[in-house]
Amino acid sequence: xxxxxxxxxxxxxxxxxxxxxxxxxxxxxxxxxxxxxxxxxxxxxxxxxxxxxxxxxxxxxxxxxxxxxxxxxxxxxxxxxxxxxxxxxxxxxxxxxxxxxxxxxxxxxxxxxxxxxxxxxxxxxxxxxxxxx
Amino acid sequence: xxxxxxxxxxxxxxxxxxxxxxxxxxxxxxxxxxxxxxxxxxxxxxxxxxxxxxxxxxxxxxxxxxxxxxxxxxxxxxxxxxxxxxxxxxxxxxxxxxxxxxxxxxxxxxxxxxxxxxxxxxxxxxxxxxxxxxxxxxxxxxxxxxxxxxxxxxxxxxxxxxxxxxxxxxxxxxxxxxxxxxxxxxxxxxxxxxxxxxxxxxxxxxxxxxxxxxxxxxxxxxxxxxxxxxxxxxxxxxxxxxxxxxxxxxxxxxxxxxxxxxxxxxxxxxxxxxxxxxxxxxxxxxxxxxxxxxxxxxxxxxxxxxxxxxxxxxxxxxxxxxxxxxxxxxxxxxxxxxxxxxxxxxxxxxx
Numbered sequence: 001x002x003x004x005x006x007x008x009x010x011x012x013x014x015x016x017x018x019x020x021x022x023x024x025x026x027x028x029x030x031x032x033x034x035x036x037x038x039x040x041x042x043x044x045x046x047x048x049x050x051x052x053x054x055x056x057x058x059x060x061x062x063x064x065x066x067x068x069x070x071x072x073x074x075x076x077x078x079x080x081x082x083x084x085x086x087x088x089x090x091x092x093x094x095x096x097x098x099x100x101x102x103x104x105x106x107x108x109x110x111x112x113x114x115x116x117x118x119x120x121x122x123x124x125x126x127x128x129x130x131x132x133x
Numbered sequence: 134x135x136x137x138x139x140x141x142x143x144x145x146x147x148x149x150x151x152x153x154x155x156x157x158x159x160x161x162x163x164x165x166x167x168x169x170x171x172x173x174x175x176x177x178x179x180x181x182x183x184x185x186x187x188x189x190x191x192x193x194x195x196x197x198x199x200x201x202x203x204x205x206x207x208x209x210x211x212x213x214x215x216x217x218x219x220x221x222x223x224x225x226x227x228x229x230x231x232x233x234x235x236x237x238x239x240x241x242x243x244x245x246x247x248x249x250x251x252x253x254x255x256x257x258x259x260x261x262x263x264x265x266x267x268x269x270x271x272x273x274x275x276x277x278x279x280x281x282x283x284x285x286x287x288x289x290x291x292x293x294x295x296x297x298x299x300x301x302x303x304x305x306x307x308x309x310x311x312x313x314x315x316x317x318x319x320x321x322x323x324x325x326x327x328x329x330x331x332x333x334x335x336x337x338x339x340x341x342x343x344x345x346x347x348x349x350x351x352x353x354x355x356x357x358x359x360x361x362x363x364x365x366x367x368x369x370x371x372x373x374x375x376x377x378x379x380x381x382x383x384x385x386x387x388x389x390x391x392x393x394x395x396x397x398x399x400x401x402x403x404x405x406x407x408x409x410x411x412x413x414x415x416x417x418x419x420x421x422x423x424x425x426x427x428x429x430x431x432x433x434x435x436x437x438x439x440x441x442x443x444x445x446x447x448x449x450x451x452x453x454x455x456x457x458x459x460x461x462x463x464x465x466x467x468x469x470x471x472x473x474x475x476x477x478x479x480x481x482x483x484x
Contacts, residue, residue: 073179
């Protein structure tokens with residue numbers, strides 16, 4: 001059940017791109033952090049939830065040909081480092097495009113997609129992916 | 134005055150043409166195109182299902198109407214392809230849009246009219262004061278067995294309507310339903326594809342229910358076909374709604390804007406609702422709309438709608454319009470389609 005509780009615990013940030021903003025230095029963290037690594041104890045109790053816009057820019061990307069089982073039907077797929085407009089950089093899949101359409105600097109927006117299924121009878125995990133804007 | 138406060142739709146980007154399906158199954162694509170008026174249909178990506186389509190449609194509705202999510206007190210999702218047999222799609226939507234913990238929610242199933250059944254439910258809750266705003270979603274990733282006639286039309290898409298009493302862009306003057314136990318289309322528990330009753334899908338099912346509900350709502354509302362600016366019906370193919378419209382006395386000018394099946398296929402629970410969404414994309418204040426869904430098994434929900442001046446106050450371009458979603462497509466062949474739709478079964482070691 002450990003995996004199940006982890007899925008549930010991460011729902012907010014995976015479904016809605018909920019970040020944490022340090023109330024002290026205003027730096028935004030995604031995934032959310034309970035303590036700001038810059039302000040340390042000064043940030044305790046001051047981390048605030050912020051919903052990110054889901055808009056960002058491709059900083060770098062790679063094309064995955066040797067896909068894990070859950071992604072076999074999407075092979076080859078693009079995995080990118082995306083800098084969100086609010087500052088944080090995250091790793092995410094860019095979907096609905098072929099690799100030749102992706103480039104560094106291209107604008108992307110988040111979409112809600114199925115990330116993986118825990119077998120045929122298990123839980124379905126949903127979360128953020130990105131499409132070209 | 135209760136009615137639609139905002140609306141949003143989502144249609145997957147991938148499309149397949151009947152030529153590709155006919156090529157594989159040795160059928161005549163021309164007869165499909167002319168016979169049931171299907172020119173292409175939408176196909177969900179492998180990572181899309183009713184939950185993801187519902188969430189995208191819901192987010193578009195919230196964005197377009199600048200809806201305060203905390204005011205949405207009810208979410209109902211109608212579909213015949215919910216991702217789970219047990220576990221609601223509505224809870225996934227609620228979580229993904231950040232709805233309040235205090236929330237009415239459930240999934241509905243009534244073949245292709247489950248979404249409009251949700252609209253009626255939410256409308257009643259708004260009218261009774263149970264909720265300030267409520268959301269009804271109709272979405273499907275419909276199934277058609279390989280080689281079956283349904284494979285040409287069964288597609289994917291969905292629409293969300295936010296209903297309320299304030300800032301109504303389209304007033305729902307009246308709604309009514311007809312219901313009968315007509316065995317024209319069904320899918321038993323655990324079965325991957327639906328079965329249809331051939332001759333039952335026409336006269337005793339689609340036409341009887343759709344035309345009866347249309348006539349009843351016009352009679353009760355004191356309206357005639359010529360009084361409506363638009364009419365939209367459930368669209369199992371491109372032929373049935375056109376015939377129903379003509380039988381009732383509607384002209385092409387009235388039904389063409391809501392008729393999407395020829396280009397996106399039958400989105401089942403999303404079908405009539407997405408047609409209505411396309412009409413709202415261009416409607417003007419004072420326009421009158423008749424909207425009639427149909428669900429196999431069987432029944433129709435009819436709506437008499439008047440567009441209000443508030444429609445000019447929302448930025449309809451702030452969320453993707455149907456026109457925009459129809460222009461941004463990627464064509465796939467049958468092999469990719471079969472892979473995406475899991476018609477190619479791979480071993481557990483791979484998936």
